[in-house]
Amino acid sequence: MSNSQDRAALKKAVYDRLLSLESEELATAVAHYEAHMQGSVLDDREGHDTDDLATSTEEVGLAAAFHHPVMTHHAKVDVIENLDFAPCDTVRSGAIVTLDGRHLVVAVSTARFDVDGVTYMGISPESPIFKAMNGLKAGESFDFQGREIGIEDVL
Numbered sequence: 753m754s755n756s757q758d759r760a761a762l763k764k765a766v767y768d769r770l771l772s773l774e775s776e777e778l779a780t781a782v783a784h785y786e787a788h789m790q791g792s793v794l795d796d797r798e799g800h801d802t803d804d805l806a807t808s809t810e811e812v813g814l815a816a817a818f819h820h821p822v823m824t825h826h827a828k829v830d831v832i833e834n835l836d837f838a839p840c841d842t843v844r845s846g847a848i849v850t851l852d853g854r855h856l857v858v859a860v861s862t863a864r865f866d867v868d869g870v871t872y873m874g875i876s877p878e879s880p881i882f883k884a885m886n887g888l889k890a891g892e893s894f895d896f897q898g899r900e901i902g903i904e905d906v907l
Contacts, residue, residue, distance in 0.1 A: 756839070759839055759907055760839050762867075762868070762907070763837060763838075763839055763848060763907055764837075765867050765868065766848060766857060766867050766872055767832075767835075767837045769865055769866075769867045769872075770832055770857060770859060770862065770865070770872075770874060771829070771832050771833065773862065773865055774825060774828045774829050774832055774860065774862065775829055777825045777828075778822070778825035778826055778828075778829055781818075781821040781822045781824075781825050782822055784818055784821070785818040785819055785821075785822050788818045789818075828860040828862075831859060831860050832859055832860060835859055837859075839907055840906065840907070841889055841890065841906050842887060842888070842889055842906060843858065843882070843885045843886055843887060843888050843889070843903065843906055844858065844886065844887070845858050845859065845877045846858060846859065847906050847907065848872070848905075848906070848907040849885065849903060849905070849906055849907075850903070850904040850905040850906075850907075851885075851901055851902070851903060851904065852901065852902075852904075853904070854871075854873070855870060855871065855872045855873070856872070856873055856874075856875050856881075857872050857873070857874045857875070858874075858875055858876075858877055858882055859874050859875075859876075859877075860874050860876055861874055861875055861876045861879070862874030880896070881896055884896045885901075885903060888903055888906075889903065889906060890903050890904060890905050890906045891903065
């Protein structure tokens with residue numbers, strides 16, 4: 753396998769892991785939301801006392817708090833699915849950028865995750881560090897928070 757095929761396979765593995773993790777987060781958020789909603793629906797009785805109605809009203813208010821993570825993770829999955837994740841040599845959305853031995857995936861913000869023993873972290877194209885390095889290539893550097901940072905690799 754050539755170096756470019758290896759790099760493309762690595763990028764595909766990172767994409768697959770990123771999508772899988774965010775899809776799992778979405779499924780968990782949906783499960784929490786559905787469990788909450790199931791507990792907040794009034795039963796089929798004709799009459800409900802004021803305590804039942806008050807509790808149900810409070811539960812509906814809380815449902816919005818459970819719905820927000822669902823919408824957030826759904827939006828992240830949508831971004832990942834529609835991202836151009838082809839190998840590239842310039843920092844842009846969909847790039848994997850290596851800085852000081854750290855691997856950043858320009859897609860959506862995420863917690864750290866591992867692929868083949870290497871740790872990655874997703875960052876948003878709206879993040880200050882992405883804005884500082886957008887359009888640069890491996891070997892170039894940029895100033896970020898008063899520090900000169902070199903780009904080791906772009907994939």
